[in-house]
Amino acid sequence: MKLSKKSEYGLRALLELTLADGTTTLQRHQIAERQRIPVEFLEQILLPLKRAGLLSSRRGMKGGYALIKRPEEITVGQVIRILDGPLAPISCVSKTAYQKCPDCPYANKAHCPVQQVMGPVRDAIADILDHHTLKDFAAGHRKGS
């Protein structure tokens, strides 16, 4: 039940980009400094987010990254799925990537006790993360500083 550094950094990076949204693009090292993320690691986080269509990038001297979508259109769940894969705590209750447990003795899904507990857990997690957008994320932050 753990959130990876990758996802954590990814969310914090997107937060920085949200705060700058519309005004400027941000460069790797700016994001990295502000959020204390190792630059080279950040690099490999921004790439999949770009490929997923969340942000754009420009190379060269005045390059950098910027959000493509609006903050209220990007959910935390989306980001975590891109960086870390399915939200489900066990693959047999995943909706986006269902997979039978190889050694599970319960042929019938409905009768597997693990699924009966973990199904609702998956739904609860997804429900929160898929309804929490970058906008909310940034809002909480602004209130603080």
Added chain:
Amino acid sequence: MKLSKKSEYGLRALLELTLADGTTTLQRHQIAERQRIPVEFLEQILLPLKRAGLLSSRRGMKGGYALIKRPEEITVGQVIRILDGPLAPISCVSKTAYQKCPDCPYANKAHCPVQQVMGPVRDAIADILDHHTLKDFAAGHRKGS
């Protein structure tokens, strides 16, 4: 966000013990066979559960394991905490094992965006797992077979 094999096996093992509750004690290999768990691995799962006071054991020829508490007194959350540690997806939102993230730039807990999202996630997970007992676990199973 993943449930370990250890916890999964632990829950399945406790299910077997619940089904046998009152009638007999079960031995490692019986549990292992019925739930298709490697015996030696099962061993190191049952031990901490014993130390936590969930079950008793007897050594020697007519030995085995049995539940100490009643199934409705043991929650899934408890079991997972014993075997895998805190439920929280990130230590800074854990209630049983809070720890500041070493590199988090947000001094004030209330203003950290990560905590604002993950706090509710932790609560939702704990709420489900701490209200789901072994009795429920076994009930779903019985209905099936």
Added chain:
DNA sequence: CAAAATCCGAGTGAGTTAATCAAGAATTTG
């Protein structure tokens, strides 16, 4: 005492995580 069972610590191989490095391609500035 011998057989059968749990107890317990240590070890191991594969895989994942969190970075790090280096070479390359695009873009802008002078």
Added chain:
DNA sequence: CAAATTCTTGATTAACTCACTCGGATTTTG
């Protein structure tokens, strides 16, 4: 055009975790 800056991409790595595995000690029964 050349140099500087920045993103792009793939490879590599060190540390750690996961899922077992093993060997030996202890306890109980027959």
